[in-house]
Every structure is written in structure tokens, then in C-alpha cells.
Amino acid sequence: MYTEICERAGIRYPIFAFSHCRDVVAAVSLAGGLGVLGTTRYSPEQLDRELSWLDRKLEGRPYGVDLIFGGESAPEPEALDQSARLPEGHRRFVASLIDRLQIPRSGGHAIEQFGVGRNLVMTARHAQELCEVTLRHPVRLLASALGPAPGEIVEQAHARGMLIAGLVGRVEHVRRHLFGGSDLLVATGTEAGGHCGEIGVMALVPQVVAAAGPIPVLAAGGIATGSQIAASLALGAQGVWTGSIWLTTTESDLDPLIKQKLLAARSLDTIRSRAMTGKPSRQLLNAWIEAWHQPGAPDPLPAPWQGMLNEGALVGAYEQGMTSVMGTPVGQGVGMMNTEDSVRDVFYRLLEGYGVAAERCQAVYSASINQA
DSSP states (O other): OOOHHHHHHTOSSOEEEEESOHHHHHHHHHHTSEEEEEOTTOOHHHHHHHHHHHHHHHTTOOOEEEEEOOOTTOOOHHHHTOGGGSOHHHHHHHHHHHHHHTOOOOOSHHHHHHOTTGGGOOOHHHHHHHHHHHTTSOOSEEEEESSOOOHHHHHHHHHTTOEEEEEESSTHHHHHHHHTTOSEEEEEOTTSSEEOOSSOHHHHHHHHHHHHTTSOEEEESSOOSHHHHHHHHHTTOSEEEEOGGGTTSTTOOSOHHHHHHHHHOOGGGEEEESTTTSSOEEEEOOHHHHHHTSTTOOOOOOTTHHHHHHHHHHHHHHHTTOTTTOOOBOOGGGGGOOSOOOHHHHHHHHHHHHHHHHHHHHHHHHHHHHHO
């Protein structure tokens, strides 16, 4: 399982792993893949500590960082303080949900412990601050979610030898990322956890591969087995971008209560919803999200205003362990996440499954040749 992207990224296997947990990121990179640290829940100071830890732990092995660069819909913090911009009807609806679900008032520590709240409101300034921290570390890959990275950041990253990865949810996004200087693309199917589009990975990947030309493409969306990696390579991808499967590993710092919900969940227990951030995002179903999809509920606000509505309301639920309200972004592959295993075990199970699938395909191909 060695492709061109392995050589360019300095890795042994073309398995990229997105996680908000530094321990997961490190374990994947140590196993021969490329761990990518998600940054939305971190302050600049916290991110610097996490990246410094990774630098020491990995001793030169490559890792990546994922940033969400704010667009026109992400105003600066001064504007976010203007709560009057939040419609009164939406504020009343949230207040009624807090009462109906009996969510207690927050003591504030969940923001620091879990990043709850901070990861719901994304602004251009916060992304810039996190990027400045990232550029001070020997990061191998800088991933740009929700649109191309700004040109000056691409220049600085390339000057430091970093690869730029752009996440795309439809073939129309390809041109923008290539024009913006992306070195590889991540074709993210609707099965993926977090922000995703409407097109399934089996239909999306071949279109992105064709449009990308010589630019490498990774497949993403619900990938939880080695056979899916084999299928992705057969579609023309040079590797895979994974995320959800690392949430239930022993190294993951996800709240144990949410881990148990994921281990018991089916693929049907996820929903693509604007209820959390204002942008379509696949989430584990819970009482808070379900309420936003009931008749009479207001339409979610655009980002970042919807996140502002939610951030204060949900922190108390996490602090008190209210499992009915607690959740996480997760893809449809959750239906195959049934045991809590180490990152190393999950990683090598992917490799083993890929080998079995490749041998199966080879046997079918050989049989077809013999029949010809």
C-alpha cells in the first residue's frame, strides 16, 4: 500500500488520521501513517503546547494540522460580542430547550477541558492566530477545511516545506483549491463526520480524481475498514483520510460517556444538520439536535451565529454528563466501531483488511483472465 503521496509526505502508509487528540495523532504517525491535529477547540497557547509535545514525541516523524479559515460569514470577535445580532425568536427557542431538557448552568470548566463552545464559533482572526502558531512548528501537512487557505498562508507554508491539503465536497470545489495552491485534495463524501457535503464518496472520488489531474487525492467519508481503503485506491485515490474510527480508541480523550454512545450507535444514528455550527455537519443524534429538526423549530442561523446560540447552552450539559444532550461529529462508519481498541490495533487492522481485500480482487481478476 505505497503510493506517490507516501513519498511526498514522508510516510510508510497512505493513511491520514484526523483527531483533536494529540495522543491519537502521535500514535498514527508512529505507526507509519500521518496524524493530523484538529485545532478548533484550542486557544493559540494551548495549540502551541500540543504541537511542542508532538515535536518532542515524534522526533522528526511527520504530522499535520487542520485549520478552519473563516470566510465572509465569520466576523471578528468584536462583532461576535454584539448579541443583538441573534434574533429574539432563536434566543427564546434555545432558552426553552434549556428548560425542557433541564440543562444546568455552566461552571465554565468544560470549555477548557473539552473545548465545548469554542469549537462552535469559527472566526478568521482565530484561524489566523492558530496558523501563526502552526507555522512555528515543523508541521508536514497543513489542511484547509471549509475553503482554500489564504494565499499568503500558502506561500509561508510552502516556504517551510509544508504540503497544503484542501478538503472538497463536490467537484466544483476542485478548481478553487488548485488555483489556491493545494498540493493534495481530500474528497470528502457525505458519509464523513463533521462538515460534509451531499455526495457519497463512491460517486465523489472518481470525479475529483478526474478533475484534479496530477494532484493526489485522498478519499474520506465513513472509512473504517481496510477493504474500503482498497476500494478508494481502485477509484483512483492515492490514500484515505480517516477520522471517526479514532474517536473510540483507548488513546482518544473523548469523554467516556460519548465513547459508549458511539460504540452502541448504528450508521443511522448520525444526521447531517446545520443545528450545531450553522454549516451542514454530520453529528451523532442527540436530544439537542433532534429538537432543531422538529416541526415549529426555527431554521438554524448561518455560521457563526448558530454556534453562538449553542456555545453557552451546551457547556453545562457536558459538565454534568447529560448523555441525552452530549454528542460529537461522527461519520456513518460509526456502525462499524464496536470495540474500544488501541490506535495501533485499529491501524494494523486496516492494513490487514486491505491485504485481504487486495488478494480477493486479485483472485477475481486472475479468474477473469483465465476465463478469457
